[in-house]
Amino acid sequence: MLEFKTINPEQTIAIAKQLGQQVQAGDVLLLDGDLGAGKTTFTKGLAAGLGIERYVKSPTFTLIREYQDGRLPLYHMDVYRLEETGASDLGLEEYFDGNGVSVVEWSQFIAEELPSDYLTIHFNKDVRDDQVRTLVLEPHGAHYEALVRASFAD
Ligand SMILES: Nc1ncnc2c1ncn2[C@@H]1O[C@H](COP(=O)(O)OP(=O)(O)OP(=O)(O)O)[C@@H](O)[C@H]1O
Numbered sequence: 564m565l566e567f568k569t570i571n572p573e574q575t576i577a578i579a580k581q582l583g584q585q586v587q588a589g590d591v592l593l594l595d596g597d598l599g600a601g602k603t604t605f606t607k608g609l610a611a612g613l614g615i616e617r618y619v620k621s622p623t624f625t626l627i628r629e630y631q632d633g634r635l636p637l638y639h640m641d642v643y644r645l646e647e648t649g650a651s652d653l654g655l656e657e658y659f660d661g662n663g664v665s666v667v668e669w670s671q672f673i674a675e676e677l678p679s680d681y682l683t684i685h686f687n688k689d690v691r692d693d694q695v696r697t698l699v700l701e702p703h704g705a706h707y708e709a710l711v712r713a714s715f716a717d
Pocket residue numbers: 569570571572573574575596597598599600601602603604605621641668693694695696
């Protein structure tokens with residue numbers, strides 16, 4: 564586990580950008596945290612690290628947005644709306660098994676569709692300062708341990 568404290572959105576974006584420069588085809592990142600915790604902000608930085616220049620907008624209403632103008636495709640999902648229904652039938656596995664990088668906000672609502680290995684990033688808001696966040700990177704599987712090491716080697 565690796566932990567970062569950020570004191571503004573730019574710092575969260577900078578961390579995500581480092582990861583975005585190292586992610587590989589087929590990688591799955593799960594972003595977990597409350598409303599407004601910074602999951603979409605982080606995804607903007609990840610996209611920047613992939614060289615994506617298109618504006619990254621929250622997929623809250625569309626479930627998924629795809630960006631094809633970077634080093635790898637980015638599949639950005641926000642499955643908040645699937646809390647009641649789940650995601651069976653939607654074919655999300657095709658994204659997870661695809662050649663892009665999948666980023667999922669609120670992945671707990673599609674737990675049954677997820678692959679066995681992934682990188683979870685937990686976002687925690689500070690109770691005292693609304694600009695402060697703690698990010699905890701938790702890799703599941705050797706591939707994601709190596710990804711975290713490569714991204715944040717100092
Ligand atoms: N340190 C920080 N890191 C990230 N975002 C921050 C930080 N400080 C303030 N913010 C602000 O918090 C908000 C985070 O919103 P964002 O849409 O990224 O959250 P989210 O986790 O995707 O929420 P949702 O679950 O509703 O999709 C943004 O307005 C951002 O500017």
